[in-house]
Amino acid sequence: MRYSQSLIPTLKENPAEAEIASHRLLLRAGYIRKLTAGIYSYLPLGLAAIRKVEQIVREEMNRAGAQELLMPMVQPADLWRETGRYEKYGPELLRFQDRHERESCLGPTHEEVITDLARREIRSYRDLPKNLYQIQTKFRDEIRPRFGLMRGREFLMKDGYSFDVDDTRAGETYQLMFDAYKRIFTRCGLDFRPVEADSGSIGGSFSHEFMVLADTGEDTLVICSNCDYAANSEKAAVVPPVTDNSPLLEMEKVETPGKRKVPAVCEFMAIEPSELVKTMVYKADGEPVAILVRGDREVQGVKLKNLLGVADVEMADDKEVYDATGVPTGYLGPVGIPIKLLVDQEVAAMRNFVVGANEKNYHMKNVNMGRDFEAAAVADLRQISPDDPCPSCGSALGLKEGIEVGHVFKLGTGYSEAMNAVFQDQDGKDKPMVMGCYGIGISRIVAAAIEQNHDENGMIFPMPLAPLQVILLNLGLNDEQITETAESLYNDLQDKGIEVLLDDRDERPGFKFKDADLLGIPLRITVGKRLSKDGIVELRHRSNGATEELAPEQIVSRISELIEEAMSNKTIS
């Protein structure tokens, strides 16, 4: 590939719209361009990087026994009605009508389509198992697309679906996919962790997310310092505390004029936030519920949602709280509260705590569950904190930010039952197929890799994902010897199957160096003055700046060696 013939529109200045490194650099290096919010064109280098990821995913999926297919992006609403998701999925599902006024949608995921295919084509236990995947552009009308490729509305995804005869077999397939995913992300050269996860709107019983560790991640992970426990903080189970057995003290009403916030109340009453219990009001599918958590804790919305089995929970605003309880926010408490009351397990273990009095400017002290109020349910409802012990081994936990690049789910028979995807078992009876589903954000991996690998000068691609392996700079376009050497190196490298970009532009050296750094291509060869003077060309490693001086005829074998090394390092058996 010759730079002079390529479309690589690099930018000297940072685009105003980009905040995070991957977004900024993808734009600056001419890998992507925005068409509209959350929708991007992949320019040649961007596409090349995407293809690298795709190829790794294909190889590992195929190796694990899955088969590639390609399903339609436009899907009929009726199919989605069978599972109830046409109504449930929410506004991310882009719905529209065709010219015959048939309702349709753009596929954000393909459970319905694949299950429809399976019920038509799979009849016998002899046809199972099946594991099918596709790599396709998905559309989700995200509320807020952001960060370039990180959260687009249109994005490339690998989605796979498995069908098995029973739970045990489905579990084996799940494990197979889990292992394949570990290989995929390892080969991509990413620093990642598989974590226990909430299964979200796709449904299902059990799931793991694969998280790339990066400060710009949208998820928070808890990772044990000792054992291999790791979980999304949405899901991470909090270890129940030991019950406080102090004697119950007399409940007492205290005037707390104007003290609404936890710190203000604590300061006024000379107590710690851990001795206070706050009453939060949420709307669960529109219904108000009150949740009690300790003053220094946060309610975990996903845990709440799962406990109640509702589609959506949202914090109520001040007016909604007042309408539901007749109490202004800041003075809410469990004693005599007129709405459903849920209690975090930590609070249930506390004695003699402080709460709002359900009356403006008053709080209550020495309040106790059981004596002073009853809970509709006690459960783990709060966000885990770094001072909680590991739920698996009790050691200290660390919190890290992560980018979700993959997600595996055990789906069970939810979809197959809803859509009547059954097979005939050995005993002649119809049984629903047991499903799993497995996603990988292909375009997001490119962004995540850049988040993890860049410096102030640009991207630094790991070899397996690099759009090209080598950039070859001709710094003497008017010098016959230099140009001849550069051109012949270019040909020799290509003959060896090495992916090389020849910078043959009529630009000054500094300009070419800057662009080369920005593009993030792992190896750079410079053919310039040093050739005429000392007969050498330079080979520089983008990752650490190390430079090797070589005779032109040594280059091809050295490069081959380096590439082989870089590719094999990242492969696990």
Next chain:
RNA sequence: CGGGGCGUAGCGCAGCCUGGUUAGCGCGCCUGCCUUGGGAGCAGGAGGCCGUAGGUUCGAAUCCUACCGCCCCGACCA
């Protein structure tokens, strides 16, 4: 959708508050000279429905209204 910010040349921005010449700067682009190891220099040049539509005014990039678009913070997810 709620909160915050922004739309002026391909990109980054100034001008707007306090209306009044031909709307400006840096980068990029074109031509020529010069230069060639870390985004050079000089000279000349092209490029603007000042987001859109209304309104106020003798006069609007500037004031008012509505709409559209984009970015950031929250709820979603690969």
